Amino acid sequence: MNFQWLTSSATTLTMVLISGIGIYIALLVLTRLAGLRSFSKMSSFDFATTVAFGSIIASTLLSKNPDLLSAAFGLAVLYGLQYAVSRARHASAAIQNLVDNEPLLLMAGDEVLYDNLRIARVTEDDLRSKLRLAGVTDREQVLAVVFETTGDCSVLAHGDRLDPWLFDRVRDADRLNCLARPDD
Numbered sequence: 330m331n332f333q334w335l336t337s338s339a340t341t342l343t344m345v346l347i348s349g350i351g352i353y354i355a356l357l358v359l360t361r362l363a364g365l366r367s368f369s370k371m372s373s374f375d376f377a378t379t380v381a382f383g384s385i386i387a388s389t390l391l392s393k394n395p396d397l398l399s400a401a402f403g404l405a406v407l408y409g410l411q412y413a414v415s416r417a418r419h420a421s422a423a424i425q426n427l428v429d430n431e432p433l434l435l436m437a438g439d440e441v442l443y444d445n446l447r448i449a450r451v452t453e454d455d456l457r458s459k460l461r462l463a464g465v466t467d468r469e470q471v472l473a474v475v476f477e478t479t480g481d482c483s484v485l486a487h488g489d490r491l492d493p494w495l496f497d498r499v500r501d502a503d504r505l506n507c508l509a510r511p512d513d
Contacts, residue, residue: 345390348397352389355401356382363408366415372429372478378411429478434496436474437504445501449476459484472507475499 360367368382369375382404389400417424433445435456446456456474463484465471472485473496485495496502 344393348389348400351397352386352400352404355404356386359404359408363412367408367411372418373480374414374428375411376479378407381407432478432499433476434473434499434501434504435476435482436471437501438473438506439468439471440504442501442504445476451476451482456482473505 366375368379385395385400385403385407389395389397395403414424414428418428419425433449435442435445435449435451441453441456446453459474459482460468460471463486465484465486470486472487472491473483475483475485475496477483485491491505491507496505
């Protein structure tokens with residue numbers, strides 16, 4: 330039986346160590362320059378970039394290609410793209426609409442919006458799970474459930490006051506009766 334897959338040479342381990350230290354330093358420096366938002370998942374683009382960071386780091390640690398300098402450059406390119414897209418999102422609503430998903434209302438009060446569940450590809454079981462995780466014990470407690478741009482679900486319970494600003498740009502927010510204003 331061949332057990333070569335269980336062993337490694339001192340040279341290989343040394344290269345992994347050096348690559349690990351090098352890519353870690355590059356990641357620290359680039360994150361300090363770009364800011365902590367680099368690892369947020371505020372948009373689907375942020376999430377995809379974070380996954381790409383992980384892929385570059387793993388490839389650098391465990392293979393000869395990419396080499397450390399190429400990997401550090403690849404990280405810098407991703408940070409630069411993330412920064413450019415972030416700036417473009419702030420400058421242009423069209424870019425923001427292109428890059429960001431639109432939040433989607435899944436529940437308006439105790440009413441489940443089945444068409445929106447289908448659009449979001451969320452099952453009723455998924456929705457029930459999110460409600461339980463949010464501590465909901467009765468559907469009457471629910472003010473709204475929003476499928477966020479990141480794929481997370483926000484569960485809002487009835488409270489004293491609701492600021493309509495929270496539902497700006499949420500698809501089908503007009504289904505929330507509590508947002509209706511007397512002049513509408």
